[in-house]
Amino acid sequence: MKNKNMTTYTVKIDEKSNLLVLNEKNETVSALDILKACEPRRVFAFDGVMGAGKTTFIKKLCEEMDTMDVVNSPTFAIVNVYDVEQPYKGEVYHFDCYRLKDIREAMDFGAEEYLYSGNYCFIEWPEKIEALLPEDTVWVKIVPQENGDRKLIVAL
Numbered sequence: 001m002k003n004k005n006m007t008t009y010t011v012k013i014d015e016k017s018n019l020l021v022l023n024e025k026n027e028t029v030s031a032l033d034i035l036k037a038c039e040p041r042r043v044f045a046f047d048g049v050m051g052a053g054k055t056t057f058i059k060k061l062c063e064e065m066d067t068m069d070v071v072n073s074p075t076f077a078i079v080n081v082y083d084v085e086q087p088y089k090g091e092v093y094h095f096d097c098y099r100l101k102d103i104r105e106a107m108d109f110g111a112e113e114y115l116y117s118g119n120y121c122f123i124e125w126p127e128k129i130e131a132l133l134p135e136d137t138v139w140v141k142i143v144p145q146e147n148g149d150r151k152l153i154v155a156l
Contacts, residue, residue, distance in 0.1 A: 006154065006155045007154045008024055008151060008153050008154075009024070009029070009034065010022040010026075010149055010151060010152070011053065011149060011151075019056065019060045021060075031061045032065065034140075034152075035061065037154075038138045038154065038156060041136050041137070041156070042118060042119060042120050043115055043121045043123070043136070043137045044120070044138045044139075044140055045133060045139050046124050046140050046142060047126060047127070047139060047140065047141045048141060049144070051144070052143070052144050052150065053144070053150045054124045055072070055073045055124065057140075057152070058071065058094055058122045058124070059071040062084065062094070065082075065084035065086050065092065065120075066086050067082040067083060067085075069082040071094070075096045075099060078095065078096060079093055079094065079095050079109070079111075079114060082094065090120075092121075093117070093119060093120070094121075094122050094124075095126075096125060097123065097124065097126065097128035097129050098125040098128070100125075103132065106129045106132060111132055115133065115134060116134065126139075139154075140155075
């Protein structure tokens, strides 16, 4: 994370298996609040080890954006498209770049068209396509904690 402006959040799972997002003051916020704090940026690079919760958090974001689509990891498709209602009507692009062999593969499927479309893009394993990412990409590092919580470090 080369960016300088960082905010930290904690993600907990409650007794009903819901994700709770807490800000630095330990107040509950919505996942959408994180997107709003990053406006006008639309490209989010999710960095974390396997099992850190990247897909789970992206699912939470899409649910709060009122998608009716099933949100899951696009491991084999590379990119999933979800129709959303909020914060605007449109599409969200969910990338999973884990299986890409090189950046050429991303260029071959038109990654740049998605990334520069003006729609939200949520990218897992972004280091595989880092050279293609817009300069104003938001980096979200997800770090598992010993107690099962996740720390989100959002860098602008």
